[in-house]
Amino acid sequence: MAILLRPVGHPALRGRCDALKESVLIVVLTLFNYSGGVKFLSHLLIFATVNHSKTNRYFMKNLVLTLFLTLFAFNLYADDFSWWEGAPDKYQPSTTKVIVTRTSPCNQGDEAFMDFIPKFRTNKAFRNSRIKIAAEDEISKMAADCFENWHIIKAGKGVSDGERYYGTWFNISADQVCFAYSTSPVDPNAPWGGSGAYFRFQRIDGQWYLTSVLMVG
Structure with missing residues (x-):
């Protein structure tokens, strides 16, 4: 099993499949609801996704994903490994x-x-x-x-x-x-x-x- 984290802003996160990829990310954030902090970030990502301002949308999404990956990695390390x-x-x-x-x-x-x-x-x-x-x-x-x-x-x-x-x-x-x-x-x-x-x-x-x-x- 490999744990692979793509950098936020990677081209794979953009393009015609953005809506589907963002929906998947929302589901992942909800499923990995380890703490109140992760739950808050999942709701914040939903807000960023439905925001129709393109500049604000990518800024908020990238910020939230960065915070989530940091929190997830910390919990993974501190609690389990x-x-x-x-x-x-x-x-x-x-x-x-x-x-x-x-x-x-x-x-x-x-x-x-x-x-x-x-x-x-x-x-x-x-x-x-x-x-x-x-x-x-x-x-x-x-x-x-x-x-x-x-x-x-x-x-x-x-x-x-x-x-x-x-x-x-x-x-x-x-x-x-x-x-x-x-x-x-x-x-x-x-x-x-x-x-x-x-x-x-x-x-x-x-x-x-x-x-x-x-x-x-």
């Missing part, structure tokens, strides 16, 4: 060592993380029994439902098929382990800029579960 704040931008050998050391805090108790993660990565039935995502976390649920390449949840780095990649652990504690995976094209002129995936595992009642997923790119 603050756990990946410390995600590294390269492979970290030191965290791999923590994961594979039997005496590490994450490997204590009835289930060691180092025993859990290989089974989670390779056994579909086991994996499905160990996904516990909060009902309100729609982004993680959709990402987990669509994701298929679970074998990437393994630390390391390299180059394959014209792509540079790395996978690394971070935010490791007795009851939480996070993983970051990133790919980018070797060719600096490639039209595709790369992608990333972030996973959060937590120990719940003595067992490890995947509790959050974020896909970008």
Whole structure:
């Protein structure tokens, strides 16, 4: 799953399909009614849409969309995904060592993380029994439902098929382990800029579960 935000004023937001696109934006704003602030912005966008002054119309619409995207991004980050704040931008050998050391805090108790993660990565039935995502976390649920390449949840780095990649652990504690995976094209002129995936595992009642997923790119 990718989260793509077009810049306000992008040509794709103008042209003969403006009315339809603005109607869709109004519906989106209404559905993403996380707070009173978003509800206020949705009504303000409706006002901007029906305003027949062309200059005022685009000014108001762009202002409201900018405010909405800022508020939405802030809520998304603050409420759901603050756990990946410390995600590294390269492979970290030191965290791999923590994961594979039997005496590490994450490997204590009835289930060691180092025993859990290989089974989670390779056994579909086991994996499905160990996904516990909060009902309100729609982004993680959709990402987990669509994701298929679970074998990437393994630390390391390299180059394959014209792509540079790395996978690394971070935010490791007795009851939480996070993983970051990133790919980018070797060719600096490639039209595709790369992608990333972030996973959060937590120990719940003595067992490890995947509790959050974020896909970008």
